[in-house]
């Protein structure tokens with residue numbers, strides 16, 4: 001691995017060879033530890049994908065199965081987006097599973113029992129989610145009750161309300177158009193022989209956008225005098241990602257095309273990443289999680305921000321509720337059971353800190369995918385439910401231990 | 414040959430991107446008080462963390478000889494076992510636990526059954542408290558004590574471990590003059606009992622008063638060790654070692670020509686947030702353009718409480734009072750509104766209240782100005798980075814770059830980050846609460862210069878300080894505060910330490 005260390009203005013002549021070697025080695029080490037810290041999770045994801053590809057004889061990477069993973073775990077990923085924001089601010093939300101159930105139930109009642117069009121059900125579910133989020137936000141932000149307690153109460157409360165709304169029985173089926181939300185595909189928009197050109201095109205655009213974004217980040221880092229990988233290494237990294245993404249795209253394209261859910265998920269990930277990294281609101285969330293008093297004394301309206309964090313979690317829970325009810329083609333009293341734990345695990349595996357102030361949306365997505373690939377792989381292998389649970393628990397434990405170990409090694413306290 | 418209890422030889426310690434120590438040597442004689450001086454970021458705290466095993470053997474280079482034996486401590490328990498106890502710059506007491514519980518934390522006094530023997534615990538704690546001269550019940554929760562007393566509890570805790578070498582990292586930084594004097598007396602008494610101490614401090618007159626030897630560190634290297642009994646060695650001599658040149662004056666000169674009143678506060682009264690008593694009682698004061706005013710007061714006089722409550726009511730329960738900016742009343746009910754009204758308050762406790770320690774320099778500096786740096790709710794990263802780069806240069810912040818994590822900076826550099834953050838909000842009134850706490854002489858001078866150029870631009874500054882000399886050296890006028898009331902004001906020219914002290918200790922009677 002080679003490293004260039006830009007210092008100040010661009011083209012400056014390199015100092016004596018000895019000096020370069022000396023700083024070079026320590027910088028390689030630093031770059032490596034730092035990269036391990038930030039990209040450990042992605043490496044782990046690749047490793048787990050490879051592991052299960054091996055164990056299942058490639059079946060886990062088959063076109064049908066890839067599409068399946070996306071559909072099956074999309075709602076966990078949606079929840080994890082909201083959850084990582086809650087966790088960055090130093091809170092937790094234990095109620096999301098119940099909220100998924102309740103919002104799905106509301107939608108089902110509106111669409112199935114009252115015969116309203118699908119979008120009325122969607123709106124009703126979203127409104128319910130927002131109201132629940134506001135309820136949590138009010139108690140956490142304005143009354144000052146710890147989120148753990150508020151959402152623990154919410155978990156019981158909204159599960160109970162689900163039973164009330166559904167009258168203790170399952171409701172199904174939804175009309176076909178509602179089902180499209182979770183199992184619809186965009187296929188054949190641009191044609192193609194045996195593969196969907198549109199899917200490939202969308203992914204190609206995404207890859208180019210990613211490369212461009214990475215290039216800009218690299219330039220900014222250089223202007224801050226930060227250490228960056230050498231140019232060939234940088235290109236290599238982008239190529240690897242591009243190939244992986246395009247293989248994934250190809251598998252989708254020769255299966256059923258572009259799942260609608262995936263489009264929605266991609267938009268959510270992008271929007272929320274930008275919000276968390278670039279917006280004032282996102283900054284304030286990190287500031288609150290890092291040091292709430294300092295944030296307050298810097299003019300951050302802590303209560304308002306906390307309130308909206310929970311409103312947002314409610315909204316995303318509703319989105320997950322809609323997708324889940326659409327996918328399961330109905331509403332069940334027990335829907336969404338334990339989803340909160342998957343979402344929380346995704347955030348922590350993805351590098352969020354229990355103490356708040358640290359975490360990333362993409363990290364949580366990687367964390368969620370690790371859980372998804374593992375569960376899916378073990379299902380394909382026909383491994384018992386009990387063993388699956390044990391493995392998942394161990395992975396959560398190890399992931400966080402690995403993260404802490406890396407942080408120690410990188411010399412931070 | 415002197416009898417050395419401790420020898421540290423060519424110690425080196427590297428953090429990612431920073432060489433904190435590059436060959437420090439230190440020799441401490443048995444039974445002496447040995448001072449360590451150096452600028453912020455010179456590596457003093459790091460050296461002591463190496464010595465006490467916070468950084469375990471293997472993570473640094475060089476040798477440590479304690480009582481003639483090579484040591485390789487793998488943790489703080491090892492060094493404590495050997496008789497070395499460190500009291501860190503940031504106190505490490507548990508506020509909800511009692512004094513006795515804190516003293517024996519990790520070292521509990523047990524009875525025959527293996528359970529904690531509370532009689533023994535409290536009785537021994539009482540003895541230790543008596544030996545450090547602290548008159549408090551051992552069962553009092555530590556959180557109820559002031560910093561000065563907490564510091565004594567730390568020392569009592571060290572004594573409970575049969576300490577032979579006591580390390581005090583800036584023990585008096587947060588203490589007022591009385592408490593400092595008491596603490597230094599205690600260190601002398603310990604010396605008489607044969608306990609060796611290493612003391613780090615930026616208060617050089619204290620060093621002059623107490624130390625037998627002083628080792629000066631600059632940029633991670635030992636510069637020299639001074640024998641304090643030598644009549645030629647004085648504060649100026651130490652400073653020359655620290656900064657490598659003579660410092661002309663402690664306080665830069667400033668022509669003061671105050672203009673019109675910028676901020677006026679009338680009859681400001683604030684209640685304690687939970688208890689039913691007044692913390693600030695009818696305080697009125699004003700500060701003019703181009704003026705620096707000081708607020709003097711003892712610990713608990715309500716200086717910080719007064720200023721924080723003015724700053725968007727960020728402390729206590731508002732009872733009554735008015736704030737005027739340029740003669741117009743303003744109603745700043747939130748910190749955001751206060752910042753909007755161009756008031757800034759830099760806190761005395763930078764770690765707890767001032768900084769997000771896990772975030773980087775740039776994002777800390779911009780934290781109070783995000784509105785200004787953003788358009789459509791999105792932060793302009795380039796402007797943010799530029800502002801941070803500018804602050805790093807103009808404030809002389811020592812760090813690899815603006816993306817460095819603030820928690821890893823030395824205390825003085827953290828303080829500069831706090832100041833940069835508030836200067837970036839472009840305030841008209843800058844309230845500085847203990848702005849030079851834990852800051853080296855050179856950086857102090859830089860901060861005073863900064864205050865001067867700030868008021869020269871027609872802005873106003875309010876300085877709270879426990880260091881009366883600092884107030885006398887930097888302010889135009891000084892208000893004295895005692896138990897929540899303003900007991901008088903003096904132009905700096907007429908003020909003296911004695912006159913301020915009289916006002917600061919005046920109780921419950923109003924001066925017209």
Ligand SMILES: Nc1ncnc2c1ncn2[C@@H]1O[C@H](COP(=O)(O)OP(=O)(O)OP(=O)(O)O)[C@@H](O)[C@H]1O
Pocket residue numbers: 411412413428429431432433451452453454455456457458459460811821822823824825826851853
């Ligand atoms: N954990 C760490 N990671 C990275 N750098 C560190 C860490 N701890 C200290 N440093 C760096 O090492 C240098 C020495 O720091 P140290 O805290 O020892 O200074 P100091 O002399 O005690 O200063 P002060 O008087 O401000 O307390 C500084 O440049 C600091 O930024």
Ligand SMILES: [Mg+2]
Pocket residue numbers: 457458459502582823824
């Ligand atoms: Mg220090």
